[in-house]
Amino acid sequence: MLIEIKNITKTFEKNKVLNDISFSINKGEIFGIIGQSGAGKTVFLKALIGFYKPDSGDILFEGKSVFKNQKEIMKTIGFASQRHSIYLDLSLKENLKYFGRLYGMKSKDIKENTKRVLELVELTDYTHKLAGKLSGGMQRRLDIACAMMHSPKILILDEPEAGLDPVLRKHIAELIQKIRNEGTTIILSSHFMNEIEPLCDRVAMLKQGTLAAYGSPMELLAKYADNYEIVIRSYPGNYKNIIEWLKKSGITIIGSKVESNRLLLYVPQKYAPDAYVEYIVKSLKPIKETLMGIQLNQLSLDILFERIAVK
C-alpha cells in the first residue's frame, strides 16, 4: 500500500465537500477517481498532495502523514491539473528546465530528464518550440511531461482527457499506460467512466463528497451490475404505454428512462437476453407500436457509475 486515505472529511463554508472517505492506493497501479462535477474529485486530489488539510482524518504516504511531511512528499508527487500548468511564452525545454529547477534538480538530471520525458510524451521534435504554439493535445502532453520531470513516484492527473478529441484521448491513455509501465503510480480523475475504465486497475466513485463505490472494475461490476439494459426505439414512440404494458405483462422493470428518443429499460438478469428481446418484440404489436430497433446490453461500469454516482 502506497497511500492510505483514512476517514477524511473536508468542509468549505458549511458545505461538506469530502465526507468520511477512506480507501487505499497501491504502488504501481492506475487508480481512478470518478465522480460528477462537484463530487469532490479535485478537492480530494489537492488534499492528497497536502494542499487542503482535512477537518478530520489523515492521508498516509508510505505510512507518513502527507500533512506533516508535505514538502518531502511533494517531491515525490507529480500533478497535472485540469488546466495545463505550463508557461505558454516558454519553449518546451525552458518549461521543463524551470520546473526541474523548482524541484531542486541538478543540471545534469535536468538535461537527462528533459530528453527522457520529451521522448515519453513524444514531443522531442518540438523541444525549442514555444508551448503556446502547440496544439491542445500537445500542451496536455507537455503538462504531463512537466509533472513527470522530477521523476515522481506518484503522478496525479486531474481529468487528463477533458476537452480532448477521441484520437487525442487515445494518445493520452496510451501515454498513461507508458508512464505506469515505467513504474509510476498514477491517480487520475474523470467524470467519464468509460474513459478510465479500460485504464484503471481500481476506481473510487465519489458522490457528493462521499465514497459511493470502490474497487477494481470487475469487482464493481460483479457487485453492482446484475441487470441488463434494453434500448428500444419504436414508432410512434409512446414509451410510457410500453412501460405500463410490459409491467402488466409481468416483466420486472428495475428502472427506465427516455433518452434521445429511445427507451432505456433496466431488467434483472432473471432470463436469457434473447428471451427478453423476443418477448418485447411480441408485446409491442397489441399496443400499436412499430419496433424500429432494439438492443440489449450487459451493464457497463459507465452505466453502473451513472446508477451509483448520479442517481
Added chain:
Amino acid sequence: MMNKLFAIIEKDVRQLVHSKSSALIILISPIVLMILAGLALSSSGLSGVKVGVFLGADPAALGEGNIGSVLDAKMAEKGFSVQYFSNLNKCKQSVKDETTHICVEVAEKADTNLAKIDPRLMYQVNFYVDYSKVRLVWAIVNAIRTIVAQENTKISTEITTKLSDKINFAVNEITKNQGKLDEIIRKGEGIRNTFSSGIRTLNEMSSYISETRTISGSVIETSDSISTNLNDLLSYSSDARRRLSDLSRLNPALASSISAIQGNLDSIDGFANNIATVNNGLEEKARRLDSRLDEISMNQNNVASSLTNAEPLLDDLLDSLREVKSGIDKLEREFAWARNIKATDIMNPIPVEVLPLSGEVTEVGSVSSALTYLDYLLPALVILVIMFVATLISSTMVIKERKSVAYFRNLIAPTNSSLYVVGVYLIGLILVGMQATLLVLVASFFFGVIISSYLSIALVLLLTISIFVLLGVIIGYLFNSEETTMMGAISLALVCLLFSALIIPLETMPGVMRAVAQFSPFVIAETALRKIMIFGIPIINREAGTIMMEPVKLAVIAAVLFAGALVLQNFKNKKEI
C-alpha cells in the same frame, strides 16, 4: 535556494524575451519617455500657436518701429503663426472659431499729447481670449505680454534716458550759469556802490558849484568894479586931457610935454579900454559860468534825484538776483542726485534677480555650468517614470503569474513561496533599474543634464525602485484580475503624483494633505534625488557628521512593504489553493 531564485528570474526574463513586444516596451519606453520629455521641456512650448492681430483700420498709420511691427517680429521669432485682420470683430470671431488662439488688438490711446513725447506712446495692446482654454491662454498671454513688456521697457528706457539727459543738461547749465549769476550780483553790488559814491560826489559837487558860483559872483562884482574904475579912469583921463588942452593953450611951451602927456593919456585910455574889453569879456564869461553852474546845478540835482530814485530799484534788483541765485543753488542741490543717474535705475529701481542655489555648491558635486529647466525637473521625472513603470511592471507580473495556468505548478513545487516575491522584486529591480539607468544616461548624454554623485543616485534609485516594485507586488496580490490590478497600480501612482509637489506645491496644500504627502515615497525619493542631483548634498557627510534622512526613510518603507508583500502573498496563496 539560490538556484530556484535564479530559475524564477530566468523564467521571467525568458518570458519577456520571447514576448518581443513586452521586451521592446520595457527597453524602449524610458528612452521614448525621456526623449519626449526632453524635447517637450527644452522647447519654449508655444511654437505653432496661432495669433490673430488687428492693427487698427489703417496699419500704415502706426509708422515704423510701432508696437505692431515689434509684435510681428517677436511673435515670428517665437514661432507663432500670425494672422492679420482688417476688422476687430473678425479677429475676435477667429478665436471663437478656433482658427486662432488669441486676438491681439493694437489700439490708439485717446490722449494725443503723448505723441509729443514719443509717437510709440500713442498705442495700447488689448488681448481677446477664450478663458475656457485657460492654461493655453495664460501661456500665450504671458508670451505676448513678455514681448509687449520688453517693448514697454525699451520705450520707457528710451524716454527715461531722454528725460535723464535733459535733467543732466539742465543741471549742467545751472551749474555753468551759477558763476555768471554770481558775477552779475557782484557787478550789481559794484554798481550799487558806484551809485552811492556818485550820489555822494554829486552831493559834494553842490558845494563846489556854490563855491564857484560865489567866485563867479565876486568876479562879476570885481569886473563891475573894474569897469566902474575904468570909467572913472577914462573920465579922469578926459578931464586931464581937457585940463592939458587948457594948459597947452595957456602955456604952449608945455605943448610938447602936454602932447607927450596927452599921448600917455591916449595910451592909458587905450589900456583902459583894453582892460574894459577884457573885463567885459571876463564878466561875460563869469556870467556864462554862472549860467552854466545853474545848468550844472540843475542837472546835478536831476542826476542826484535819478540816482537816489534808482538806488532802491537797484537794491530790489540785487535782492531779486540773490533770490534767483538762492533758487538756482537750491535747484542745483536738488538735481545734483539726478546728475549721473541711469535710466535703468529709474526703470528698474529694485532689480530682482533669481539666482540658482545649485550654482553655489561645487565642493561635493561637479556642478560647474548653469543648470537647465530639465536639470531641475529630472529628479521628479525619473521618480515619476520609475513609479509608473515599477508599479505597472511588478503588479502586471504578479497578476499575470497568478492568473497564469502554470501558477498552480509553482504552488505545488517544493519551493519556498517567498522566493516568488523575491523573484518578482529582483526582476522588477533589474528591469526598472535598467530603465532608470537608461533614463539618466539619455538625460545626461542627449540633453546635457548634469549628473553628479552616481553612487548616491544609484542608492536612492535602488530604494525607490524597491518601494514601487513592492507596491506593485502588493497590488498584484491584492486584486484578482488584470484589469483591476492595472487600475489599482495606475490609481496608486496617480495618488502619489497628486500628493507630490509636481502638480501642486506641497506648501500650498491643506495641512492634512501636506502631512500625508510627507510620507509619500514619491515625495521622499524626489526630495532625496533633488538634494543629490541639484545641490550635490552627500548622503553621508562625514565632515559635518550628518546623514540624509530621506534614504533612511525609503529603506524603512521598502522593508515594511517587503514584509507586507510576503504576508499578503502567503494569505492569497492559501486562499487560491
